[in-house]
Amino acid sequence: MNQFNRSRNEKINNPQCNFKRKKKSTTTIENLSNEFFGKVFGYLDGCDIYLAFANLNHRFQQMLNSPLVLFKINLDNWLSKEILIDIYQQMITFNKHQIFSIHSSTSLSMNRFCSSLSFDSSFNRLESLVLCESQPDIFISLLNTLSSLPCLYSLTLKMLKSSTNLADVYGITLKLPMLKYHNVLTNPSDSIVTLPVNTDQQRFSSITHLVIENHCSFNDVLRIISYTPQLYRLDYTNTNSIDRNIEINLPIKLSNLKYLFVRVYGTKFDIVEMFLSKISTKLKVLSFTTRHEDITYLDANRWKEIISKYFLQLEKFYLKYYASRGNGSQTQLYRGTANQFALPFWIKRQWIFEVQRDLEFIIYSVQPYKERWDELILDQSDALCSGLSKLTFTNMHANEWRNIINIDIKRILSLTQIYHLIISVENIFVGVLIPILNSLPKLHSLKLHSLSFGDPPGMNPKDYKSFFSIRPTSKIVKAYLEKMNQRKDMFFLRVLCPDMIYLKVDWIEGERNMIPFALVHFE
Secondary structure (H helix, E strand, C coil), X not given: CHHHHHHHHHHHHCHHHHHHCCHHHHHHHHCCCXXXXXXXXXXXXXXXXXXXXXXXXXXXXXXXXXCCCCEEEECCCCCCHHHHHHHHHHHXXXXXXXXXXXXXXXXXXXXXXXXXXXXXXXXXXXXXXEEECCCHHHHHHHHHHHHHCCCCCEEEEEECCCCXXXXXXXXXXXXXXXXXXXXXXXXXXXXXXXXXXXXXXXXXXXXXXXXXXXXXXXXXXXXXXXXXXXXXEEEEEECCCCCCCCCCCCCEECCCCCEEEEEEECCXXXXXXXXXXXXXXXXXEEEEEEECCCHHHHCHHHHHXXXXXXXXXXXXXXXXXXXXCCCCCCCCCCCCCCCHHHCXXXXXXXXXEEEEECCXXXXXXXXXXXXXXXXXXXXXXXXXXXXXXXXXXXXXXXXXXHHHHHHHHHHHHCCCCCCEEEECCCCEEHHHHHXXXXXXXXXXXXXXXXXXXXXXXXXXXXXXHHHCCCCCCCCCCEEEEEEECCCHHHXXXXXXXXXXXXXXXXXXXXXXXXXXXXXXXXX
């Protein structure tokens, strides 16, 4: 306490502080209403508010003690350890009933305050807690005091040490009477939660939004959510999945669950299908992301069966499948019937299949329809191509064009034809465009960032002759060049896309400036 008061006196006696506290400035601030300060305080850290206004004058002291002012305490504050501890002790002593939230996101701050953190019913306005794992016995003891908090609605636990038994943690938090939002974050691990499935209808949690990050198998998740019948949204991430089968036999009834977001790596599709079959709910939004060599994830018929059987009221579906690129990839060619995501089941719901190629992965996705640039230009052929698959290149080196065609595009075409191509790479070498576009015979539209006629580094000299001896066969009707570096870019696109009717250009780079350009219609 004395340390805090000495620090405040030193600050007030400092010449720079005296300059800021001239009578005119203080008078101007005091003309502002309490309502104004109340709104401003809502955006500030409670410790900073206390440091700035405590003991300043009678009015501000009364304001800080007003039940209308609630404090959000960040224990990771920039203040020195001694000052922060003094402020926290004062607030706990005099303003405990005004504390709205306490956040400690690092083990350093948690270790500093763990001896001071103890909760009881006098924290009657405390709604949100973020706690970082400390020593297991101390951490569990602290969690046991949370049941006395009458208004604790949000609890986030950052357990990055992974030294505390997760079953003990969930055994405590699932009993908290007022809790609505619960997030448990760990480092990626194969930790399991050995809770029994809840069959007692009288024993349940009030949680409506549950976030499980980097721990738990699908079996553990099913056990946990058996305690949360009021669950509205579930976010589950595990990049170190250990599931081999689903052991839970009975379905988990979650009548209120509308949003399910799952991101798992290393799990076969069959396990995911079994997990989804165990959730009895009227889901509206399903989002699933995975990285695995099991190409079954891209079987449109399997997803159609899951949705038709278990999620009849589904409104939005998101699927993202990461497949490793290159010769070393274990992802097999898709052997099923191509273009299954273009069938009426998917088109009727406006869930569109797209592909993206980046530095490491080919990313296949299904997502709700979004209007494309080419659909702003009306054309008679649009009805045939609207909503059909799009391929986006976010990374491309000119000297890897053979792998792009012989490996990446071959894999993509085993799943779907591509009707719309986007290459967002700046200054793509014009030579590689001819063979790439020829390998995608169904292209209807093309969007490029910018073109380059310069020699790319590392290019085999023999390739140049072959590039420009290839006859363009593209049937592209609409092209979009975001930035035209020189006039010959347009002439090259006319040769590259002989059937082109529309060309949109955002900018033409001049010698002195850049000028906007509009749509060109070729008769």
